[in-house]
Amino acid sequence: MQQEMIDRDFMEFSRKSVTAFDKGGFLTGEGVNPSDTMASEMFNINNNF
Structure with a gap:
């Protein structure tokens, strides 16, 4: 369960970074x-002026 939350947060972060x-x-x-x-x-x- 904890790993799923971390993975989801990481995916969200990765998407935001691009x-x-x-x-x-x-x-x-x-x-x-x-x-x-x-x-x-x-x-x-x-x-330019």
Whole structure:
């Protein structure tokens, strides 16, 4: 029983580690999350002037 709980938690963690943060996972960064990409684009636009 204990092992099943650990396995389930580990599977959940593994799935989150390859899921975009906006969808409930851990991945962040430009090109992964719409929110990070938009923030990065706004930052780049503002710095080009």
